[in-house]
Amino acid sequence: MVVVEYAPDRYLATLMTTFYDPSCLEYSKPGHPERPERIARIAPVLKHRHPDWEWRSPRAAADDELLRAHSRQHVEHVANAREDFDLDTPDYPNIATYARCSAGGAIEAARAALRGESAFSLMRPPGHHAKRDRAMGFCYFSNIAIAALDALENSAERVAIWDFDGHHGNGTEAIVAHNRRIQFASIHQFPAYPGTGAKSFANIDNYPVAPFTRRKQHVEVAKPALEKLIAFKPDLLLVSAGFDAYARDPLLQLTLEREDFAKFGEWLSNIDHPVAVVLEGGYSEDLPELIDAFLTSWND
Numbered sequence: 001m002v003v004v005e006y007a008p009d010r011y012l013a014t015l016m017t018t019f020y021d022p023s024c025l026e027y028s029k030p031g032h033p034e035r036p037e038r039i040a041r042i043a044p045v046l047k048h049r050h051p052d053w054e055w056r057s058p059r060a061a062a063d064d065e066l067l068r069a070h071s072r073q074h075v076e077h078v079a080n081a082r083e084d085f086d087l088d089t090p091d092y093p094n095i096a097t098y099a100r101c102s103a104g105g106a107i108e109a110a111r112a113a114l115r116g117e118s119a120f121s122l123m124r125p126p127g128h129h130a131k132r133d134r135a136m137g138f139c140y141f142s143n144i145a146i147a148a149l150d151a152l153e154n155s156a157e158r159v160a161i162w163d164f165d166g167h168h169g170n171g172t173e174a175i176v177a178h179n180r181r182i183q184f185a186s187i188h189q190f191p192a193y194p195g196t197g198a199k200s201f202a203n204i205d206n207y208p209v210a211p212f213t214r215r216k217q218h219v220e221v222a223k224p225a226l227e228k229l230i231a232f233k234p235d236l237l238l239v240s241a242g243f244d245a246y247a248r249d250p251l252l253q254l255t256l257e258r259e260d261f262a263k264f265g266e267w268l269s270n271i272d273h274p275v276a277v278v279l280e281g282g283y284s285e286d287l288p289e290l291i292d293a294f295l296t297s298w299n300d
């Protein structure tokens with residue numbers, strides 16, 4: 001299936017580079033769904049099945065990189081908080097360091113994509129709920145918005161963001177809204193946490209999907225969302241890849257299967273633009289298989 005027509009000078013990505021640092025497994029809270037075990041099993045699976053893929057440790061994002069998306073007050077609050085940000089978003093010891101590394105993974109993945117690599121940031125915490133002034137929904141810094149704004153600052157004229165996490169990317173939306181150089185699309189369950197994402201406006205396209213929507217119908221919503229982003233002619237496509245729209249994910253009531261995430265990857269493999277993927281949510285035991293299916297079909 002071809003999502004867009006091939007350009008004569010079709011962009012060819014030949015390498016998969018994964019940005020990962022096992023230090024992102026160091027923080028946890030008993031019973032919290034955003035737990036280290038989500039990620040810990042993924043790297044061994046990918047390394048075993050794809051021995052030719054390259055692995056790099058991301059650096060921590062610097063102040064000036066964070067401050068393109070967040071207020072100084074928020075950056076300082078994440079560093080110095082004395083209590084949980086909300087019920088979902090604990091104040092872990094050193095969370096600012098972990099969140100900076102996760103943002104750094106997104107920046108590095110975007111830069112690698114612009115150099116011609118297929119790039120994936122396999123880091124936690126996730127980012128797409130974090131707003132300019134607020135940590136929420138397991139997220140502290142908006143990794144993908146920070147990466148988009150870095151790309152615009154350094155080499156890209158236009159950036160598109162495709163968010164297929166099963167939750168609305170409200171933080172990304174809030175940060176990039178009305179930025180004419182960014183086009184954003186989020187496909188997500190509605191109603192569900194965080195309660196937003198029912199309406200589209202300006203450069204923001206929201207595609208709400210009702211609980212228990214049939215998977216075929218959900219996929220049929222995700223495809224035109226991506227096609228509209230490609231029509232924006234971005235220099236870089238960033239993907240907020242969350243896998244909690246999976247049928248057996250404990251947090252949502254959506255119905256996607258492994259084959260559907262493989263289909264998303266297949267669409268990306270046919271796209272004539274640099275692509276970087278940043279992990280968001282995904283809380284089922286099958287997360288490694290979902291990610292491998294997605295990445296493998298993207299990299300084929």
Ligand SMILES: [Zn+2]
Nearest residue numbers: 165167244281
């Ligand atoms: Zn999610």
